[in-house]
Amino acid sequence: MKYLDRDGDTWETLSESPAWVLCTKSVVDGFAGQARTAEExxxxxxxxRPVVDDTPAEPQDAPLPASPSAIDVMDRAxxxxxxxxxxxxxxxxxxxYPAVFDVLxxxxxLEGGE
Incomplete structure (x- = not known):
């Protein structure tokens, strides 16, 4: 399996051990050919990031849980x-002196509006 790192270097898992990866293409000269553990x-x-059909997979952001607004916790008054x-x-x-517009x-x- 192929992977891309944050710099655009290409890594592949070694067939004899999936825990090791080999840099096959490097943006920086002389770095290709180095093997490291996948964790390292x-x-x-x-x-x-996994590469599918030689195109990098788009990172998927997990949806953030909706935080309750003030209006969910308190009534309007x-x-x-x-x-x-x-x-x-x-x-x-x-x-x-404070005006009603300041309070509004x-x-x-507080309600999460702009």
Whole structure:
């Protein structure tokens, strides 16, 4: 089986031992022909991605579990009260005071909006 490392070097498993891989094509001259354990090659040059039909396999990212939003945990009134408390806890200049838009912006942020 063939593999590509992060630098684009090609590795193949040795037929006598699948735990060993051999660098068959190297981006850096003089590196090809070196054999390493698969674990060592993975640690030093990895990740080793399988090559299918001489084209590298696309790495598959596992889907991230959806984290609960604030609205899933709290109802809308609790979100508004929490936002109001956060805004009032901020230090305001004597010429400034919090407006309802400040509270609504923080509530939207707590809900995971932009």
């Amino acid at each position: 090659a993975e640690t030093m040059y990895g990740p080793l 609790e979100v508004f009260r929490a936002a109001h408390a956060l805004v009032l806890d901020l230090e305001w200049d004597e010429r400034e 912006s923080v509530a939207k942020w």
